[in-house]
Amino acid sequence: MDGQIPKSMFIFILLAVSGFLLLILIMFMEELNDQLMFTFHQIQRSIDSAFKPPEILWPLGANHTYCAHFGKKPTAEEAKEERDLLSSIAWPGPLVQGLPVELSSDPAKSYFVILGSSKKHKGGQLLVNVHMQNFLGLPKDHGGDFLIARLHSPRLGAGVAGKVHDHQDGTYTVMFPLLWTGVAWVEITMVHPSEAVMVLKRLQEEQPDRVFFKSVFSSGTISETTMCNLCLPLNEKPLCNYTDPETGEPWYCYKPQHLGCDTRINHSKGGYKKNLITEYEAQFFQSGVNLKIPIPAAAMDKVTILAEKKGQTKVKNDYISAGYYFHDTWRPLNGSVTRQFKTSSAIAHCLRGKNVYMFGDSTARQWFEYLSDVLYLTHLIPYSPKKTGPYLAVDRWDNILVSYRCHGPPIRFTSVLSSELGYVANELDKIQGGPRTVVLVSVWSHFSTFPIEVYIRRLRHIRRAVLQLLAQEPDTVVVIRTANLQKIGPESSLFNSDWFSLQRDAVLRAMFKGIHVQLIDAWEMTLAHHLPHDIHPPLLIIENMIDLILSHICPVREI
Ligand SMILES: *[C@@H]1O[C@H](CO)[C@@H](O)[C@H](O)[C@H]1NC(C)=O
């Protein structure tokens, strides 16, 4: 009133400035390093509670049907495939509502039992029964818990993923192929109790916008930032429609107040919504209690695998697992031989004269970074934003060209120029293909917060482009990477749970079945390995993936 700025205003400004500086810091963080993200989130939250967050960041309740079918209507054939995919990944439940946490699955009180003798023979199978119990130590009577399993021999660097079958009565059977001799340990882990999976299911349907995005618009001296997403409420404010004319993939931003829709400069992850679940629901996501916790053995937790019996009928095991580690080297079970490309010159020799295109999220970028390092590639776009790309690098001596480009929205990268926001399908359409062309695709992680239909639609477009490329040039090598397991905590589970990845993984496998592409089974390659789960798998696993890809490009010559 009297022209003086009140003291509280100074504090407010101070807070706002420090909040802004923090935000800048966060933008430079690795886009998928969620652990760090959440730590910063906590700090950010304490700032947020000091004053109201800017209005732009909060979308209002988009609804599931609205979001899933935003974009082109699927054809009858596509709709049928979608229905089949949805029913193939249907998860049982909710079986009970409002169950007290004491009655939910407790991994520490549950147990597994190895069936049969403790001595087995290589070439056979191992069956393990899992009995889930609640915190009171009483058996569960319904299924739906998310379990993962592996059999491993640490001294041999050997490990294989098991197949889990849910009997829907609180018991599960896990099947492992027996692929090496020696002592092998069984490891069963409960990732989530069924009660937590129900919460994830609810979030998937009710909160598809729990990760939000923003764009900077700029013209002359004016700059504005608005919120963007696959689905924004239609009746709130005017929208800018960035629906892709080629694929029909939807994308929208709120229209800036003063600028036109054509002044969009860049795209970035806005952040993660908070307060997504109730206190009751949070009980099912407790670190050290019921989130990625091993289930103990009732008695014996290991078996001795003896040499194959004479005259033993060989069981084909490739329906259980895609491959296994031995001496830390991945061996596919489909009969194909993997070579090891231990030296730069071996890799360069295999890729000589080739044009390697990589498309997707940061798990595809890991391959680019690996090849760039081992081949000492020369980068041709040196000023490309770090971690975002696009990248283009060459080995002039061996005439190798390697490129990386991130996939289109909903990419959660820190800042992508609008002009570089391309869809993988459209990029594939520009490629000539042929025996000198290698295409690597990894698209999964950034779809975890959206209804599965959104992912199905994206894969449909990519598959259409892959089929067209292979029809033109059947000798083109196309490699598709599946989802992998990652480190998850109570908060990150709500955005990046392995359960979301599992569902997307199943859809991807089904949609590329029977197509002449090489699948890199990142799921099993991370599950079977002893190294900790990480959204960006450790180097040893990346090396194994590269060996697989190169073995596919440059197979062992038949003698
Ligand atoms: C969700 O959106 C669809 C399509 O716009 C609409 O028909 C339906 O009534 C909405 N449902 C709710 C619960 O708002």
Ligand SMILES: *[C@@H]1O[C@H](CO)[C@@H](O)[C@H](O)[C@H]1NC(C)=O
């Ligand atoms: C956005 O544009 C696409 C393609 O031009 C169109 O099909 C869609 O209906 C538009 N969305 C809205 C909300 O107007």
Ligand SMILES: *[C@@H]1O[C@H](CO)[C@@H](O)[C@H](O)[C@H]1NC(C)=O
């Ligand atoms: C987006 O573009 C603006 C204007 O060029 C720039 O200041 C900003 O750092 C860019 N990135 C993000 C995340 O806003």
Ligand SMILES: *[C@@H]1O[C@H](CO)[C@@H](O)[C@H](O)[C@H]1NC(C)=O
């Ligand atoms: C077996 O799997 C590997 C790894 O996925 C692949 O490179 C190879 O082409 C497959 N071989 C056959 C015969 O299917």
